[in-house]
Amino acid sequence: MTDSRELPQDPDGLTRADTEPSFQLLVLESRDIKGFLTELAVRAASRLSVPGNTIHSGVTVLRHRRPEAVAASDAAAKALDELQNGFGDGPCLTALRNRSTLLVPDLSAEKRWQPYVRTALEHGVCSILAVPLDLAGEAEAVLNLYSGRSNGFSTEDIDTVEVFASQAASSLRLILRITQLSEAREDLSAAMQSRTVIDMAIGAIMAQNRCSRDTAFSILTTASSSRNVKLREVAVSVITSISGEEKISTHFSE
Structure with a gap:
């Protein structure tokens, strides 16, 4: 959804190039992969939240063909990720399988994933944005964002999250490779x-x-x-x- 001719800007005017050093520094500061993903979720939720529209963010990873909520910006985000994983289907898992950004602007008008949608609405979710992390075959993960408002995500929000996901994925691939090398050395x-x-x-x-x-x-x-x-x-x-x-x-x- 990003125009390749221009570097998208986040709400603070930062371009893709500006965010890269931040995630590279995060690689050095993170104790493990979970810590990195938790910081990613916290940053994404903080960047998109505005008065009257609090965003909850989580990260789901596919392990042994089963989705697992591994990181979240808060307890609500973790619960919402686990809720969707419990149903085994939903917008975030669909985005993960299709490896493409998926936006549900108004959950009450959504006809797909009906069992999950009904339960999500009962939990106060009105719109969802899911952006997969391209880990080049190292693993599969998706960044999930939830809003209590219909049309809770703007076009600018989507661009911002896609920049976050792109830079985070690049750094996460580095962490995974470092971890693999360390494990191989120990073995x-x-x-x-x-x-x-x-x-x-x-x-x-x-x-x-x-x-x-x-x-x-x-x-x-x-x-x-x-x-x-x-x-x-x-x-x-x-x-x-x-x-x-x-x-x-x-x-x-x-």
Whole structure:
């Protein structure tokens, strides 16, 4: 809904380029993904709220094909996200599936998602704006905004939220990749530590039993199978019984 020939401006006159450093800084300040998304929801709700039209904002993420409300500007927003997720359908989930902005200006005139719409109206929701976050296949998420007024979102509001979503998605992709790299590093470190401990145990068994490496490894795996204990744990117990040390240090320990 944004004209590509012009950079949209938010109500304070900030362009897309102006908002980018703010979200990049938020990446550094956020402790985790949930913290980042919560700040995104708070900023979006604060930016669009005006006297007489308080906006509630939440973020829904699709995990294992199930929607989950992971962040919100306030308790009301979280409850509204969970309400829609409970029905399994609605404007926000439709926007998420279609990967396109969806505006419902007047919920009372909406013919789709009837079971959800009736309940949402009972909760005081009159208009909804949903903007997906383009995470380039890393995950699926949507920024949901609720207003207690019909036609509670202007064209300028939509442009502002789309700018927010675009910049937030770019920063969120960075967070996801950093998280993935960190997890991969931790997995590699754990694997190397396990391999080192197992090699130490094999060496100890070879020395004690004057046997080959294959025989020592067979002894270790047999003990692991018969005790129904992980191979690394058996290896640790072997080294501990010989050295008397309860904590086994390796070259890869930090």
